[in-house]
Ligand SMILES: Nc1nc2c(ncn2[C@@H]2O[C@H](COP(=O)(O)OP(=O)(O)O)[C@@H](O)[C@H]2O)c(=O)[nH]1
Ligand SMILES: [Mg+2]
């Protein structure tokens with residue numbers, strides 16, 4: 001699955017060799033003790049829109065950060081003109097440690113996996129029940145990415161006016177994932193937003209899914225236009241008066257008790273699963289995890305000696321859970337379209 005021998009992405013710490021060897025060039029990083037804290041809301045061709053206090057500020061990455069890219073959701077430190085006035089440009093001098101990352105896979109025209117969202121707590125996996133048809137493989141891959149990254153998954157099944165949710169809900173039933181089903185009518189009368197909002201309080205939620213499933217429609221229903229405008233999203237970034245969902249976009253949720261964010265993302269084809277550690281995925285299955293103690297070393301959990309079969313046979317866990325776990329682990333070896 002991994003087509004490139006050595007893993008490289010923009011997060012690798014690159015140490016430029018100098019004449020004395022491989023010593024990192026730490027001395028060039030100034031302290032910037034007076035820097036302000038901000039959060040990256042969107043990125044557009046090297047310009048990063050950041051929220052600092054209540055001001056929306058456009059910034060560029062300082063050269064000293066090297067190849068490390070700041071992405072939506074990143075907590076950053078900024079210096080320079082922080083007024084947020086038109087045509088000003090601040091500098092991002094530091095990217096704080098991330099609590100989570102979501103990567104998308106390498107594309108044909110871009111050989112690197114890239115982080116799309118940092119610091120999200122929850123992954124809302126948006127799937128249309130029809131138009132476009134649901135793709136369980138993509139849902140599985142999103143789930144693995146969520147479990148691996150320590151994000152809580154939420155299934156959002158849209159367009160129930162076009163097809164019923166029963167089959168999909170049955171397929172994911174054993175995983176016990178919270179879900180919301182929405183329809184065109186419920187979007188219009190506000191019920192869809194209300195029901196999704198119940199799952200968003202106090203969290204940063206990234207909405208992912210195939211293009212056309214209704215992510216932007218839902219995010220717009222959650223965040224009223226004046227609020228989108230006040231964070232500079234309507235025209236400050238693209239200048240076209242409309243966000244085209246070519247980059248992820250963080251929006252503050254209105255009416256939430258605790259600070260909550262929703263992150264709209266462009267249609268992803270898949271997530272990078274090259275770095276997935278099966279033990280982190282199993283961690284999301286607390287009923288099965290203790291059963292792996294009897295497994296052979298480096299067990300794939302899908303081999304004859306795997307102790308999980310016995311664990312389930314002894315009645316410690318539901319066989320459907322083991323089946324689901326194995327299906328998820330197997331997605332790592334498959335391409336999304338399979
Ligand atoms: N019938 C129906 N159409 C929907 C629903 N939600 C969104 N759509 C439509 O699906 C299309 C794609 O929506 P969009 O939000 O742009 O999808 P995105 O690519 O995931 O952001 C638009 O024409 C929406 O009006 C729904 O619940 N039912
Ligand atoms: Mg969209």
Ligand SMILES: [Zn+2]
Pocket residue numbers: 292295296299300301302305306307308
């Ligand atoms: Zn095993």
